[in-house]
Amino acid sequence: MINWSSAPLLRVALAFILGIVAYLYLGQGWAGSAAPWAAGLVGAYLLLWLWSQRRPAPAATDAAGLLGLLAVAALGFARVQGYTESRRADHLGHFAPRIEYYRATVDEAPVVRANTFATTLRVQAVRVGGRWQAATGGIRVSLPRHETAAPVPAPRYGEMWLVQGTPELTKGPANPGEFDYRRYLQYHQVYHAQFVHSGQYRVLGQAPLSTVVAISQRAAMVLDGVFRQYVKSPPEYALGTALVLGFRDDIDAATKQAYANTGTTHIMAVSGLQVGLLFAALQWLLARVPLGGAALRRRLLTAGLGLALIWSYAFLTGLSASVLRATVMFTLVIIGQAWERQSSLFNTLSAAACGLLLYNPYLLCDVGFQLSFLAVVSIVYLQPRIGRWLDVRNYV
Template sequence: MLHWAPVAFVRLTLALAAGILTYLYVGAALPALQWLLLALVFSYIVFQIWAARQPTPGPTDAAGLLALVVLYVAGLTLTQHATESRRADHLYRFGNHIEFYRAVVDEPAVVRPSTYATTVRVQAVRVAGQWRPATGGIRVSVPRTEQGREVALPRYGDVWLVRGAPSPSKAPLNPGEFDYRRYLAYHQVYHQQFVHTDQYLKTDVAPPNALVAVSLRAARAIEGVFKQYVHSKREYALAAALVLGIKDDVDQQTQQAYANTGTTHIMAVSGLQVGLLFGAVSWLLTLVPGRRGPFFRLVSALLGLAVIWSYAFLTGLSASVLRAAVMFSFIIVARALDRQSSMYNTLALAAFVLLCYNPYLLVDVGFQLSFLAVLSIVYLQSRIAGWFDLRDWALSHLRPWQPQWQQKAWRGAGRLLDATWQATALSLAAQVATFPLGLFYFHQFPLSFLLSNLIAVPISSGAVYVGIVLLVVKGLTSLLALALPAAAPALDWVPRAVAWVFEWMIWFFNEYIFWIGRALPGALIAGIHITALQAWLIFAVILTLLIFFAARRLAWLGIACALLGVFAGNRVWAAHELAPDERLIIYSIPRRSVVGFWQGAAATIITSDSLPLTETERTYRIVPGIIQREARQVAYHPGWRGAPVPAVAADKNLVLSVWRGVRLAFVSGKLSSATRPQPVDVVVLRRNARVAPEVLAAVFGRQAQVVFDSSCRSWYVARQDSVLRAAGFRPHDVTAQGAYTVQLP
């Protein structure tokens, strides 16, 4: 029997979260709910007043159930209210009639190889020559260079006047593709636009939040300190990511190395860094004499809150830091009030407040991982650590006749072994609850996570402390240099010395992570693809096993086994249903020529341009379809050479292939009318192929389906589409219409 009294707030938060989830799935069909919520709140108040006037205690179960219903509807209502697209002045209401719009840059720009990407919030639109108030978010991309000159980086608070109407976010173009439109909608962004420099004008600087603007400037100023003193580019990039969460300069190779060893979380400023500061403040307060009484608790709480929120401010008030700061703030306040509150209640209260502020945080991956990891650590870390007592094992080897140095060695070994085992237990505990999410979102599991985190977390923790000391020392020496200008060169040696230690720690940390990747190349299990249902089933198995170990009742073990059977059956049934399915897919991947040949749970993906797909292209364009089909064997081939699908190069501009009776022609360059007739089912035009309708008809026949692949430019498609349609063809543009699929009978 589960007793809710000690963890009452957990129940309330679950009810609120259930309402939010319900809205995310069926909310579009619901009417306005605020009046229903007000009626339920009024009913609850009336019920409580009536129960309080009864001579005997009222029906508490009914009151509790009504409270859960109120919170469930509150979750629905809050999410409905937070959905900007429901507003009467949203961009959706104006369609393509927008001539200009005024918007403010709402977040720091992301620097990409050729573009800047950021989000702007619309303030007004001009329609039919009149300005009207409007709301809505637009994800804009701006070229980094245009007409041979560098384009200025968009800054938070820049007010733009933009010509043209933004386009609604595109739906997924490939089977099962990552739904970027839904991802943007969860962040209240429903439109996208590529903006050239001649389309927008910066008219003002008016940050939506002055505090955030100052915070971002402070973060960039602090980043300048690292840039000044950390000379190696790789170490500087990691230093900025580790302490400030700025990952603009971290190269792809480093990111991949950390992902392969399960240490990516270290590069994201979140609970780890805030927890380190919280631990440092708590330790320093233990050194204060006479640390008792309400006054000391108040002072220590104020000091802890000041340190945590100052750090959040200096790191740009990012969402991940704010989540961690809120979480630890509730822990600090609970301690200050001397409340023997359950940690589960404290975490539930923090989640409740965050979800009331932004209900869409519930579907944020960082939010899910943060709270699941902390919950898992709180429940499991002490239990796992209790499996072994390595300190007692070392102390059991002490003997009175041993020399003093040997006794000290055994005591030191005991402390070291105990600290190592505690860190291992923490890492194991965090993995238990986050394991299904790791498989679902990232499709891999690094078996080396224990070995990598065992060294990486202590070193990175030390590096965070040293990095913060560097910033403090630099600030103090700068103040002294203002008072004593002549001593400035000598004073600068102090931050230089600290920076040398900082850079050396970062270098060692980086080298260790890369060494783990080289020493254990097979430790990363990649290509794990599970559906959302299967992720829920894994969560259910873990939960029932935890209940079994806590309650020691075989019934729970039986439920866990049954759930495992359902999981296995789901995989088998999906494979059975998929076995007879055969299809050909011309993918829509920007500037690429990619075709997939699917036979049941196996697939051959061929890039006709002979260049391998990047990790990003595979992850977002191909892998979601693999998950959807629960495919087992997927092979990637750059070019036709070595691929199991037969292909013949008729000339340098034409490749012919036949697969399962489907005849294909891939045309690039100029197609000559002298080419021998080759009747085909599908003609794929690549790289702005120069073909005339009469030549296509003569060589391939008028029954052929013409497909423009993603390597064709938009101006070329627009021109050729009208010409081909006038000649009786029905072309398909994968860039605008999505992937072209041929389903075999």
């Protein structure tokens, strides 16, 4: 059983998740704002908590706790509502049928296919009826690679484009039970799509939405160039960049199928495995170095070097979502170890989940996010129980 008293943040995380789920299934058609309701519940909780402290009683304490969880759920509802771009007055969807041109920035590295590039643009302005207006929204664009005699350059993160044409709403699944790619894009705040020919767009310059991400992706491309220079065999190069940097575009279909047949496709995704191995290797090395000094100083040095290492690795992989999840989790674990906080790992995972969902509540709908936390929770919960069943007398 989970010791709830040692993991107080677990209740908070579950309540926040409940609020997000409530919005996704019940609240998307609600035109009003949930923020005032959430603020009111938070205020009511604070008043009830103060009253319960002045007059301690089990009933008052329990009521304050339940009201606090309800307030957290309301905050989760309000957070995902406020994060949803389609609710904004300047969203692209209000202008889409009449758009003549739009200015947008490339928001991610392109997916390279046999005949096309695919990427996401974030719109800053649209021209409607000859007038430019500020706008927001995401557009999933595809462009042909071989439409002209000269090869079409791949889109790069941070490029600002001027695009002609009217984006269309993404289409839902054509068959029952088919993967709903439209919903997947909507969870990434992308509601429109467009096939852009080479004569329909022009690169105006560089204007990255995040300077940090732009620099990190540039660093990842430099490392990719190092792999390409020294690893001459295409299969080994493809696997190396997939395992270290998370680049999977160059892996051939036969290799992907081989990994899928053995159930090891997850190895090719950069995630907590690589981050954990890096930190474990650092701990192993530092344990064999006579650093001297007080125990606290040694722990703080290990923590500082560990945080620098894992965040540097996250930076060099382009700050991908899977690496960021693992890095945030390990950051909290490392800080707890440095201060010798014997906190429940469930509490640490709950804090990581709350932080990530506050940043982007739609991460809850990401399969990678779900599997990352489910895998760690399953290991933490099941390992002691399975360990009691096994009596291994000879590990060799």
